[in-house]
Amino acid sequence: MRIDVISLFPEFVAQCAAFGVVGRAGERGLLSLHGWNPRDYAEGNYRRVDDRPCGGGPGMVMLIDPLRASLQAARAADPAPARVVYLSPQGVPLTQAKVRELAARERLILLCGRYEGIDERLIQAEVDEEISIGDYVLSGGELAAAVVVDAVARLREGVLGDAESAVQDSFEDGLLDCPHYSRPIEHELGSVPEVLLSGNHAHIAAWRRMQALGRTWQRRPDLLDEASLSKADRKLLAT
Ligand code: ADE
Numbered sequence: 001m002r003i004d005v006i007s008l009f010p011e012f013v014a015q016c017a018a019f020g021v022v023g024r025a026g027e028r029g030l031l032s033l034h035g036w037n038p039r040d041y042a043e044g045n046y047r048r049v050d051d052r053p054c055g056g057g058p059g060m061v062m063l064i065d066p067l068r069a070s071l072q073a074a075r076a077a078d079p080a081p082a083r084v085v086y087l088s089p090q091g092v093p094l095t096q097a098k099v100r101e102l103a104a105r106e107r108l109i110l111l112c113g114r115y116e117g118i119d120e121r122l123i124q125a126e127v128d129e130e131i132s133i134g135d136y137v138l139s140g141g142e143l144a145a146a147v148v149v150d151a152v153a154r155l156r157e158g159v160l161g162d163a164e165s166a167v168q169d170s171f172e173d174g175l176l177d178c179p180h181y182s183r184p185i186e187h188e189l190g191s192v193p194e195v196l197l198s199g200n201h202a203h204i205a206a207w208r209r210m211q212a213l214g215r216t217w218q219r220r221p222d223l224l225d226e227a228s229l230s231k232a233d234r235k236l237l238a239t
Contacts (some may be wrong), residue, residue, distance in 0.1 A: 001105070001156055002032045003149055004074040004082065006067065007112035008049065009142050010035025016146035017153070025159040033149065034077065038062070041069035050115055059116035067111070074109050084128045085148070087141030088117060091130035094148065098131065102148065103155035110148060112141030113205035138197040150153055174227030176220060178211035213237060 005013045017026060017033055025031040038049050043065070050060035075082060083105050092098070102108060111118070111127065117167055123130065133144040153159055170177035181192040195207045213233055216223050224237070 001030070001076055001103075001153070002034070002080070002082075002107045003152070004034045004036060004077070004107075004109045005112065005142075005145050005149075006038065006070045006074060006109065007140070007142050007145065008037060008114055008233045009112075009140070010037055012110075013110075013146050013149060016143075017149045020208050020228070021164060022150050022153045023157055025153050025156065028158070030154045030156055030158050031149075036070040036074050038066035038070045041073065042066040047051045053116060057116075061116050062113055062118040064119045064122045067118060068126065071109065071111070071126055071134060078107065080107045082109045084109045084111060084126055086111040086113070086118070086123055086127040087133070087144035087148070088113060089135070089137050091132035093135075094131050094133050094144075094151070096151075096169070099148075100155060103152045105209045108148075108152070110141075110145040114140040114198050140204050145232040173212075174223055175212045175216045176223070178208040178215070209233070210236060 007013060014033055014035055017023065019033070022031065026033060039047050041184050042049050042063075048063065049066045050062050053059065053061045069086070083102070085102070085108060087110060090234070113224065131144070131148065138144060154164075155166055166172065168177075181196060185192045193207070195203050198204065213229075215238055217237060229237075
């Protein structure tokens with residue numbers, strides 16, 4: 001998969017993607033990440049990439065032309081069609097379902113804004129979708145782009161080994177994850193729940209499901225409306 005990042009700080013996103021399984025995916029050629037800096041495409045001695053907002057008000061707005069030229073350069077670097085995603089607090093919330101959808105594509109271009117954002121005309125003309133990573137405002141889209149790169153890359157074939165399989169992740173079935181334990185079995189902070197030591201796989205699976213349901217019900221009841229629940233799950237939640 002190829003991901004191009006258009007940003008005033010493309011190295012930031014590259015650094016975020018340089019570690020752990022995602023870093024290894026880069027080394028193994030499963031993910032190729034490319035940065036494009038609109039400043040390199042800005043005109044004039046000052047290489048200006050922003051200007052004051054029309055109508056007044058605080059902050060600056062990123063200019064159309066340096067961004068558009070960066071986008072053109074990124075598109076031209078590879079003939080495969082790319083989905084252009086703009087990271088902004090005005091976007092649709094990023095969910096695991098959305099991550100899965102993006103991970104199914106061969107090419108993404110992530111557009112990062114700074115300051116008050118980017119000129120709306122560029123968004124209308126060039127952006128396929130606008131995504132937010134949460135209801136808070138970051139100083140730029142780079143952290144959000146790094147989040148997208150990480151979440152997407154780990155779903156690509158071959159990135160996670162069996163041991164790290166994404167199938168059991170939180171949210172893959174619409175629920176929060178169950179708690180996890182390791183050695184030592186006895187510790188001054190507590191003991192590992194007995195069922196996990198029983199060797200009975202059916203009991204362990206049932207316990208984990210119950211924990212996942214219980215936690216979701218307690219912490220994120222909103223998720224239960226969308227989760228795929230069995231009859232047994234529903235019965236459990238009703239008690
Ligand atoms: N840029 C600034 N804040 C953001 C957010 N919450 N999500 C995505 N991009 C952003």
